[in-house]
Amino acid sequence: MRCVIEKCCNKAVLIVGDCKYCGGQYCLIHRLPESHHCTGLETCRKVHFERNCDKxxxxxxxxPIVR
Structure with a gap:
């Protein structure tokens, strides 16, 4: 299976190449949402912002209170 980016000829990477925000399968170069212009990028940012804020x-x- 190939990366779904139009002019990319690299093989899609199993597990880490699957984008859980848009469902596409990408190579190592395009696996990050920012790299493949993910349609779910805003959702991704919101989820991670909330997770980091909670942490x-x-x-x-x-x-300590000084008396």
């Missing part, structure tokens, strides 16, 4: 907020350190 950062859970690791937030508050200073």
């Amino acid at each position: 950062i907020m859970s690791e937030k350190i508050t200073p």
